[in-house]
Amino acid sequence: MKEITIQAPATVANLVCGFDVLGMALEQPYDKMTVRLLDKPEVIITSLDGFPLPTDPALNTAGAPLLAMLEEPDLPGGPVGFEVLISKQIKPGSGIGSSAASAAGAVVAANHLLGNIFSKEDQVRFALFGEKVASGVKHADNIAPCIYGGITLIRSIFPLDIISIPAPPLHVTVVHPQIEVRTSDARQILRKEVLLKDAIRQWGNIGGLVAGFIKSDYELIGRSLEDVIIEPVRSMLIPGFDEVKQQCKEAGALGGGISGSGPSIFMLSKDAVTARRVEQVMKAIYERIGLAYHTYVTVVNQEGVKIVSSQ
């Protein structure tokens, strides 16, 4: 195999109460990437659609993980390298895991070209170098669902411990108001300390959300989608947030909140009809506010990065 083309899905990190620990992969949108095996130890990055990506691989979210992979001592065969051709559909800075898709997609594709020598955990470890480039922090809550599919819990990052959380069918509506929220800025406005009583409320909700997913209890999922720590601070950066949340719940959504560090907002629904109704609510709000936006109505992606073709 000399060349492989994959789709790397968008992801929703945090899932409201699970800051830095929970994440979920989406069927739509996804990045498309082709990775070619080279016979020299180098990494070449090419943007296929005019997105201005850094071409120095050490500064590129797809390149940095591949450089880390090439430093592994026991790669098979002679010298290898990778050329990565990226067609980005997930807009950088949208809050639905754009950098994670590039990083995870490149790693999964490269691992296939090398004959599947790395475990999923190893692949997450490599892809984290891409998040470090993008936001300065090695957070795995987008990377893990992008590689594992479905909903994942990062129980621990050192040592890495990723748990797949089964869940009933969920429909996801996402609105991306076209303002820029940089992940690094969204992290800086968070306080380094939280009140113990708020932390207790948060861990009740995380326990409830995980139990709701595994027990297929939609009502419990809805009640647990509450965040008393991060959302009150970050939502101030997102025009229309409170309205979107309230009106979408009135329209039948189970609940939702900021996707990752924003500005995208996601809502979970039990069925497709509700998810479409929620989309209409979101559209009406941003039309009225007069802010450009984009919406997605989709479901949870169960397989993670998908191989489209190889040769």
Place this chain on the structure above:
Amino acid sequence: MKEITIQAPATVANLVCGFDVLGMALEQPYDKMTVRLLDKPEVIITSLDGFPLPTDPALNTAGAPLLAMLEEPDLPGGPVGFEVLISKQIKPGSGIGSSAASAAGAVVAANHLLGNIFSKEDQVRFALFGEKVASGVKHADNIAPCIYGGITLIRSIFPLDIISIPAPPLHVTVVHPQIEVRTSDARQILRKEVLLKDAIRQWGNIGGLVAGFIKSDYELIGRSLEDVIIEPVRSMLIPGFDEVKQQCKEAGALGGGISGSGPSIFMLSKDAVTARRVEQVMKAIYERIGLAYHTYVTVVNQEGVKIVSSQ
């Protein structure tokens, strides 16, 4: 029905990472209580075994919940009251839910005498008045498992939201070193703020523990029994804690930690043989330290407060 006798089980609150939200009922030990229906609106408390209980019902953990119950506007029939005869087996101050057993036992028994007019949630609400008397705080993490049985999650206390968490068979070993740790003192030494990074680690563990229970994943249960916030502070009040924890894990326990606010320490094991071996380890440590202790080897109680007889 004029009189009812019940057993109210001991409970382990917190379950290491779930401070104030998780709890588990035990088969052993339990308090025995007889409650008699009176035709006057009063509450009489009698200790059957010489434990010096407060006889003013407003200051008694079994009495305060019954006084709250008697204030309900829609009690059936004429004026009613209760006489409570308590035979305490769960030592107050041991950290395995002694006050909760008195409160929950009295409420469940009284509710039966009234013809089961209150829901389990209502019963928890009444029993919380007992915890308020005992520790100054209405915490439900002992009350809920005592009334519901099994393992419970308090997702929220206002409004009250209690979730039963299914789990695989678990064997529990408890050691009660005979030193006094008052719940109110054990609360006071806690900081009011916690580091966000510690809170994140904690919610990873809570998610992991809940997932481990529901998925019957013993290894995940073991890995998730980690507390970076409360245990490092409270364990200093318990002589031998670090040794007990380390040596019990070496003896095969999945993990464990402080029961409630201590001084009891509990350990979970996959089978009875390991649970007995863990008991031997605990005994050896407190023999060497020269501190009086008591141990229990038991399993999770699935039904909560149990009715023994009624007439």
